[in-house]
Amino acid sequence: MCAGHHRSLGPSISKVRSLKLDSSIWSNELVEIFLEVGNSNANRFWAASVPQEEELSAIGASPEQRATFLRRKYRERKYCHAPEGLRDQEELDQALCAAVVTPDLLRTMSLLFCGADPLCPTGEGGASTPYLLAQRAGQRLQMELLHHNKLSGTPPHSTHLCVCVCVCVCVCVCLPVYMSKRWCTLESGFLSYYDNERSPTPIGRVDVSQVGSMTVSDTETMTGAGAVFTLGLYLQTERVYVIGAETLDTRQDWLQALSKCFVPSSVEGMLGGDCELFGRLHYREGHDLYHWRVGWFALAGSALNYSSGEGSEAELQLRQLQELTVSTHSEGEEKIKVLLMVESGRTVYVHGFNGVDFELWLVALTRAAGRDGRALGDQQLSKNAVPIAVDSCIAFVTQHGLNQVGVYEARGDPVRVSQLLEEFSCDARLVKLHQRDHRLEDVAQALRGFLDRTEDALLTKELYPYWVSSLDEEDEGRRVRKYSTFIDNLPKINRFTLEALLQHLYRIQQCSQLNQMSAERLAAVFSPCLFQTQGQTAREVAVVRDLINNYVTLFNVRLSLGDGSRCAGLKLKVKLKEKVKLRGKVKQCKQLVMRGRGVSALHDVPFLFHPPSCLCSQPCPSRHTHTRQI
Numbered sequence: 001m002c003a004g005h006h007r008s009l010g011p012s013i014s015k016v017r018s019l020k021l022d023s024s025i026w027s028n029e030l031v032e033i034f035l036e037v038g039n040s041n042a043n044r045f046w047a048a049s050v051p052q053e054e055e056l057s058a059i060g061a062s063p064e065q066r067a068t069f070l071r072r073k074y075r076e077r078k079y080c081h082a083p084e085g086l087r088d089q090e091e092l093d094q095a096l097c098a099a100v101v102t103p104d105l106l107r108t109m110s111l112l113f114c115g116a117d118p119l120c121p122t123g124e125g126g127a128s129t130p131y132l133l134a135q136r137a138g139q140r141l142q143m144e145l146l147h148h149n150k151l152s153g154t155p156p157h158s159t160h161l162c163v164c165v166c167v168c169v170c171v172c173v174c175l176p177v178y179m180s181k182r183w184c185t186l187e188s189g190f191l192s193y194y195d196n197e198r199s200p201t202p203i204g205r206v207d208v209s210q211v212g213s214m215t216v217s218d219t220e221t222m223t224g225a226g227a228v229f230t231l232g233l234y235l236q237t238e239r240v241y242v243i244g245a246e247t248l249d250t251r252q253d254w255l256q257a258l259s260k261c262f263v264p265s266s267v268e269g270m271l272g273g274d275c276e277l278f279g280r281l282h283y284r285e286g287h288d289l290y291h292w293r294v295g296w297f298a299l300a301g302s303a304l305n306y307s308s309g310e311g312s313e314a315e316l317q318l319r320q321l322q323e324l325t326v327s328t329h330s331e332g333e334e335k336i337k338v339l340l341m342v343e344s345g346r347t348v349y350v351h352g353f354n355g356v357d358f359e360l361w362l363v364a365l366t367r368a369a370g371r372d373g374r375a376l377g378d379q380q381l382s383k384n385a386v387p388i389a390v391d392s393c394i395a396f397v398t399q400h401g402l403n404q405v406g407v408y409e410a411r412g413d414p415v416r417v418s419q420l421l422e423e424f425s426c427d428a429r430l431v432k433l434h435q436r437d438h439r440l441e442d443v444a445q446a447l448r449g450f451l452d453r454t455e456d457a458l459l460t461k462e463l464y465p466y467w468v469s470s471l472d473e474e475d476e477g478r479r480v481r482k483y484s485t486f487i488d489n490l491p492k493i494n495r496f497t498l499e500a501l502l503q504h505l506y507r508i509q510q511c512s513q514l515n516q517m518s519a520e521r522l523a524a525v526f527s528p529c530l531f532q533t534q535g536q537t538a539r540e541v542a543v544v545r546d547l548i549n550n551y552v553t554l555f556n557v558r559l560s561l562g563d564g565s566r567c568a569g570l571k572l573k574v575k576l577k578e579k580v581k582l583r584g585k586v587k588q589c590k591q592l593v594m595r596g597r598g599v600s601a602l603h604d605v606p607f608l609f610h611p612p613s614c615l616c617s618q619p620c621p622s623r624h625t626h627t628r629q630i
Contacts, residue, residue, distance in 0.1 A: 005063075005070050013074050015148075029144035036105055036141070045110050046073055048081035082114050083107075093120035100130045100146065101137035108142055112149050184243065186254075189261045191233075191243075208261035212236045212353045213279025213360055216255060218248065231255060234279065238356045263296070266309050270298035277364050279357070281306075285314075285348040297350070297361075302368050304341075306348075316343050318369035320381045324429065326362065339365065344383045370427060375455040376493045380428040385496045388428035389421075393447035394504045396433040401440050402507070403514040408525045412445035420446045421453070448529045451501075457532035458494055458501070459486075464531060468539045480550045483543075487554060498547075499555050501526075506551040519548040 006014040017025055056069045072078040086092050096116040099107045112118060119129055127133045134142035182193040182203065189209055192202035215232035221244065228244025229251040235241070245251040259271055259278075271278055277299040282292045283306065297306045304316040318324075323342035328335050329351075337358055341348045352358035370380065379387040401407040420442060423431045433443060451458055459467060463486050470482040487495055505526065509519045523544035527533075531540050547554065 002066075005067055027144065029140050030148070033105065033141055033145055037109065041106055042109075045081050045106070045113070046077075047079050050079045077113070080113065081110065083110055086114075089115065089117070092116040096120065096130055097122050097133055100134040100139060100142045103139065103141070105141055105145060108145055112145075118146050118149055186257050186261070191241075191258070206233065206235070206241055208233070208258055210235045210237060211258070211262050211279070212357050213277065214255075214258070215360070216251075216276050216278070218274070218276075231258065233258070234357055234360060236353045236357075238354045240356065264309055267296040267307050267313075270296060270305050270307065270313065274300045276300060277361070279361075281350045281352055281357075281361065283348060283350045285346065292351075299364055299368060304365065304368070316341060316346070316348065317381070318343075318365060319379065320344065320383060320385065321369050321429070322383060324366065324369050337362075341365075373455065374453060376458075376497060377491070378455075381493070384500065385493060386500045387450070387493075387497060389424040389431075389450050390447065390497055390500065392424075392428070392431060392433055393443050393450070394500060396438070396443045397440065397447070398504060398507065400435055401444065401515070402511045404440060405514075405516050407440065407508065407515050407517055408444050408448075408522060409517070410441040410444070412439065412442035416442045417445045417449060421449055424450065448526065451526075452529040452532060454532075458498055458530050460490060460494065461532065463489065467531075467543050468537075471539055471542055476546070476550075479546060480553055483547060483550070484554055502547055502551045502554070503557075505548045509548060519545050522548055 006016050019026070050073075054069070054072070056066065061069075073080075083092075083095065086095055092111060092114065093116055096108065096111045096118070097120070099111060118131070122128055122130065122133055124133065127136045131143055131146045134146060182195065183197045183199065184191060184193045185202075186192075186208070189207065191206040191208055193204055194202050211233050213234040215230075215234075217230045217232075219229075220227040221230050226246070228246055229248050230242050230244040231251065231254060233241040233243070243254065245254055255271070259268065263271065263278075275298045277297075279297060280294055281297050283295045283297075284290070284292050293308055295306050295308050297304060302317060302319045304318055305313050306316075307313045318341075321341055321343050323340060325340050327338055327340060329338045330336075336351050337355075338349050338351045339358075339362055341350070350361070352361060376387060379389065382388050382391040384391070397407060404410075416439065420431070420438070424446075457464070466482075466486055470479050470486075473479045473482065487498065490498065505519075505522050508515060508517050509522055512518045520541070523541045527537075527540040527544040530544055533540060551557070
């Protein structure tokens with residue numbers, strides 16, 4: 001009965017050993033320690049101040065009373081005699097270093113059980129730990145006592161692990177629904193699980209150092225043993241274990257304890273926060289795309305952090321990936337699956353230690369790189385931190401709609417618009433807009449539909465009264481300064497998206513002589529989706545019109561060209577009207593809208609170009625293309 005109660009405290013508090021079955025651990029030094037300390041001396045520390053009403057009767061105490069007393073005595077240390085004059089951890093550690101070079105085992109024991117660190121730095125060059133100090137001083141029993149009171153690979157303070165190594169958790173080798181309740185302990189890097197706390201031998205053991213990846217769940221999972229918060233251990237042998245704790249705090253304790261057994265201290269910080277998947281992967285990146293390295297990866301939300309363990313961490317924003325593809329590579333005679341991720345010019349290849357490992361990361365990374373809700377921040381983003389759906393629609397309309405009359409007033413087909421929005425919702429990276437497959441009016445309406453369906457308005461409902469009340473200011477310059485303040489208070493993704501949209505609408509209205517879409521008409525179309533109101537009001541339209549007209553000022557756009565010449569606004573319309581004689585007849589040139597890339601801060605600047613008709617069926621002579629940036 002006594003052994004069962006002590007085992008239930010867990011190995012970091014009380015270790016139970018058999019004189020017959022565990023004969024290999026009974027060294028001469030350990031026997032000497034037991035003889036020197038004994039029950040009387042031990043109780044002078046552990047039971048120094050037991051209240052009379054809490055004293056345990058040696059004969060009539062029930063199992064419940066014994067369990068309660070032992071918990072208070074050893075786990076809570078309610079009755080122990082703490083060393084006097086030691087105020088903090090540093091003083092405890094210094095006292096331990098002084099004690100281990102003497103024969104005073106009781107002093108060392110009391111310091112250890114009050115929280116002194118058996119692996120604390122000593123400041124001695126040739127003896128960096130208390131154990132080495134004792135070894136140098138020839139104190140064999142001190143060495144043995146220190147050896148048995150540290151957990152290899154886990155935090156040296158037993159109080160840190162007292163919960164996570166001695167609580168009932170669920171363990172399974174396959175699916176969580178089949179989990180059954182087992183008693184689990186973590187000792188010397190091995191996770192052992194028993195039928196119950198009194199079982200002498202474990203049902204199974206897991207070498208935690210063989211864990212390749214670990215999943216962390218903050219949501220309850222319903223199992224045969226009830227609702228639990230789970231940790232998944234994916235071993236390099238392709239075996240998977242899932243353990244579950246009844247509370248998040250207990251699960252967190254298990255996470256910290258298990259990670260100490262296989263995660264180097266240099267990357268422990270990556271496990272903080274909302275990490276949901278952590279582990280080792282083979283990877284190559286950057287300037288060295290030919291040699292595989294082993295690195296540590298942590299997935300939290302849509303951010304993937306990774307490190308070689310020797311240098312600084314790097315981060316990939318998965319929703320801003322330009323490419324996420326799987327391919328098969330040949331490594332000698334072996335073929336392996338490799339995941340390619342490209343973000344803002346950075347290329348990273350990864351593959352797992354085995355097939356199970358790779359599939360685990362592939363599913364998790366693909367899900368994290370996808371759309372996760374209706375908020376702007378949950379969308380897949382372009383390299384400019386703008387939702388890909390918005391970026392793609394703007395690019396398509398810019399390319400094909402600048403000269404289309406009423407480009408944003410034409411109604412698209414509801415079925416095709418809905419289908420396009422659904423495609424963007426599933427995986428925006430896979431949506432490629434082509435003129436042969438998509439109609440201009442459908443894409444234009446899809447852009448408005450996307451903005452109208454987001455969780456919050458682009459201009460945010462919280463700022464709505466401020467936007468419309470700014471119209472009370474008659475001076476346009478003062479209104480614009482207020483608008484600028486409101487824009488600065490928008491969430492970052494709203495601000496980036498608004499800038500991209502207003503840049504686009506500014507271009508559209510600059511070509512209004514072709515498309516008849518003035519700032520007023522554009523504002524009337526877009527104000528309902530930018531504010532997410534049921535209809536449009538004159539004040540909402542006026543605000544959006546102001547934003548379009550003052551885009552250059554609001555976003556501090558530089559309008560200088562490479563040769564230093566200035567242009568007013570974005571009126572970069574090159575009007576080359578030329579009449580040429582062709583076979584004795586004078587023909588008026590046709591209009592051609594071109595997109596060029598200027599060196600100003602505004603990319604993809606639209607030009608209105610009127611080529612001579614003689615150029616329609618033959619290549620442009622160099623004299624016609626000499627103009628800079630065209």
